[in-house]
């Protein structure tokens with residue numbers, strides 16, 4: 001009896017109806033298992049790439065790799081789909097080292113591991129080399145106020161310059177819906193409605 005009750009409480013995956021559901025997708029509210037999640041997630045990304053003709057065979061693509069979760073997932077999925085569906089892309093990891101001790105130096109270690117795991121060449125460009133200043137040195141001079149604005153502008157330019165050095169056709173980043181919502185809200189709070 002106890003065993004039956006236990007079984008009744010286990011929710012099975014909405015898609016395969018075999019394995020235990022491990023998460024609820026915010027997008028569909030379906031409760032699905034880990035394996036089905038990987039499958040539908042990767043297939044949806046493939047469909048978006050194909051439908052929107054994001055890439056052409058032979059293109060060189062840089063993946064903006066911060067070592068955080070979003071760009072690490074991006075690097076994994078893109079290298080996997082490139083292999084699985086023969087996109088014919090030349091993929092590279094491109095990282096910007098802002099020179100923030102105790103933060104970027106740690107995450108760059110993750111990117112170096114990704115270089116080996118996914119077999120993707122890695123290029124690191126640093127604020128120190130490009131601009132002559134690390135972010136730590138900039139903060140020492142201008143203080144903490146507004147330093148994120150400087151850093152964001154420098155990072156975008158550093159990504160552009162790294163992309164030019166690698167001679168890539170396109171640069172992809174792991175920006176997601178949360179990042180877009182954050183940008184819109186910040187622009188509204190600043191009173192910069194025109195940007196939205």
Ligand SMILES: Nc1ncnc2c1ncn2[C@@H]1O[C@H](COP(=O)(O)OP(=O)(O)OP(=O)(O)O)[C@@H](O)[C@H]1O
Nearest residue numbers: 064065066068069070071072094095096173174175
């Ligand atoms: N130092 C960096 N070097 C290379 N790419 C970067 C760097 N920082 C950010 N990016 C790119 O910009 C995207 C958005 O970065 P941001 O820090 O705003 O958000 P995030 O959602 O925390 O991303 P992640 O989890 O990948 O760090 C990243 O996914 C990555 O593609």
